Amino acid sequence: MIFTGEHYYLGLIQAALIVVHILLGVFVAGKNRCFDRLVVWVIGAYLLFYKMWEYGPFETLPLDLSAMSYFLFGFAAFIPFRPLKTAASFSAMLSGVVYAVTMTLYPESHIGILHTSNRYFLVAMAMANHNLMFAGGLFMSSRHRFVRTDYVWVFGWLAFFFGYVILLIYGYGADLRTSSIVQIMQGTLVADVLGLEMTAAYYVVYYIIFFSLFGAVVWLYGLLNRAYHKKDPPYLPPPRALPEFFA
Secondary structure, eight states: OTTOSTTHHHHHHHHHHHHHHHHHHHHTTTSOHHHHHHHHHHHHHHHHHHHHHHHTTTTSOOOSHHHHHHHHHHHHTTSOBHHHHHHHHHHHHHHHHHHHHHHHHOHHHHHTTOOSTTHHHHHHHHHHHHHHHHHHHHHHHHHSOOOGGGGHHHHHHHHHHHHHHHHHHHHSOOOOTTOHHHHHHHTHHHHHHHTOOOOHHHHHHHHHHHHHHHHHHHHHHHHHHHHHHTTOOOOOOOSSOOOTTBO
16 A cells, blocks of 8 residues: 555655645746756756766666666756757656656665665665656756657657667676566566466557557657747847757
8 A cells, every 4th residue: 555665754755756846847947948957957967977976987887767868868958959858858757757656656666676785875866866857857848949850859769778778688688677667668567467468469459559658648748848838938039040959
């Protein structure tokens, strides 16, 4: 049951942070373009440098979507290329939402996989970083108005990540069979939960539903972005034309 486990308070903290994100999204994000950009820069710099220190000089590799999203968002915060910011903002918010939901409902699953003496510190940092990344993605979306062609980069990022995971498994022998993202890619997670046989028909139906749901999530993200910018004030054109994708 929710909020009844040994570490129920972690779920309560995350639930409170969800309320904070909602308040930020409604009352702060999109109100001041300079402040939005500053928030993106600060969070991007922190995540980029912290994760580079955490992973070290190629001692370990990021293995899940959240870990990759840290780097994508960190670089996109400072690269003035709008399609890249589209993918980074979406990936940051998606990773943050998935983490927030699972931490709120199943906090034991996050702390139960850690068996080190500093596991509470690791959980605290993971919670802080995921929530900061979500906030960064939110402010990046409120700062930049994305157009329809930019969302192609979201699907391109998904394809790149899937290719990266496949390379780790078959190119470097990484054992990712228990990784949730790999189980989602292979369809085994849903099959195990529902007790379904993994036939050819199952794969066809599974991937149709998977990509349809992903497309729906991208569409909802696009609605959020348009909501932030439907009342953008008009600006005079710059004295010198900027590249189309400059942001």
